[in-house]
Amino acid sequence: MARVHPFTALLTPLARTLEPSGYVPRSNAVPQPSHVRPLLEAANPTAELRRQRESGTLLRDARPALYVVEVHSPAGKLGGPPVRYLLCALRPDAGTPLEDDPYRPRAWEAEPAVTLTADDHGVFRGLLAEASERSTLVWEGDYDGHRLSLRRIEPSPVSKRIQAVLDEAPMRPLSALAEGGPTLAAVVPLSDPGLEVLPIHRALKGVETFKEETFLTLVTAYARVYELDEPLDTPRGLIAARERLATLITGHHAVLLVLPGGRGRILRFRQGLDLAHLKGAPRNPTLRSLDLALLNALVLRTVLGIREPEAAGHPQVFPVQGLETLVKGVESGTFQVGFALNPPPIWEVRAVMEAQATLPPRTLRVEPLPPAGLLFLDTEA
Incomplete structure (x- = not known):
């Protein structure tokens, strides 16, 4: 206290x-x-x-x-x-x-x-x-x-x-x-x-294991991949992507994959995944329900083989505030790829506090x- x-x-x-x-x-x-x-x-x-x-x-x-x-x-x-x-x-x-x-x-x-x-x-x-x-x-x-x-x-x-x-x-x-x-x-x-709770997204740079076609094939073991109707490098496309990401999560968790050229995919994680056996998954079941925890454990650690993606000052994983900033960073070549998240629901933040657990580093801002x-x-x- x-x-x-x-x-x-x-x-x-x-x-x-x-x-x-x-x-x-x-x-x-x-x-x-x-x-x-x-x-x-x-x-x-x-x-x-x-x-x-x-x-x-x-x-x-x-x-x-x-x-x-x-x-x-x-x-x-x-x-x-x-x-x-x-x-x-x-x-x-x-x-x-x-x-x-x-x-x-x-x-x-x-x-x-x-x-x-x-x-x-x-x-x-x-x-x-x-x-x-x-x-x-x-x-x-x-x-x-x-x-x-x-x-x-x-x-x-x-x-x-x-x-x-x-x-x-x-x-x-x-x-x-x-x-x-x-x-x-x-x-x-x-x-x-x-009070507005906003997510902190993730961008990757210098990850040699990321090859777009190979990645999209491997990630289907953990998530269903959805196409976007509009490019992300337009205001209309950004709005549509936000709305699509927010409405696809009923009963599921999802992240937005940001690719060069204004392209993007939504990755909706499959239900019923057994996360307890994954080395990178949080031990606390409350934390395992967070979008960022799933991104870290399933995508960054398991599919791409990145070690300790949540560590402070990571040389390959960077926190980014704002979807527009993330898209511009990928477009300019500052980052090779990005992952945008939904804001964590208030009830999830409340559950983490009640469980005396801690959120993954740089999860949210208000x-x-x-x-x-x-x-x-x-x-x-």
């Missing part, structure tokens, strides 16, 4: 105070990356944060608190309520499960560690909405196409209820946590309808995200 705590925040003057008149700084107060990048790129971000605090560039909040960040959908994209993140100090207990090879931030005080929280009955989500209504507005503005608001949750019965709920809820940080100290975390409920720099955690308070 990990424990959520209020923390003393360091804020920029623009994001520090709401004027008595009720005026909220907007376009001229947007926390542009320019004020965060020097800190994150410094040789010692923690020391740079201390220097900015001592010089008055950053101001210390009066007392510890929790904060809620509301990220609204960009105009024209489904709309709906904002995604709410709880900004807090997160301290892991012994045995807190982390994902394999998690992202390691340059500064645990500045980059919020996105933390997924099981919230099957929407209790945490409801508490965040209640806290948002009763909290103090600190900053509001537009950032990267999203409308953002930062609110301070004063110490209150609501803040205590939030902490009590999170003390019992399964939580999964997607980033490494600071050792021996608190980490600035952005906790979000899996039940939030605006959007929208709160940016670094809205506030910082003062570890010396």
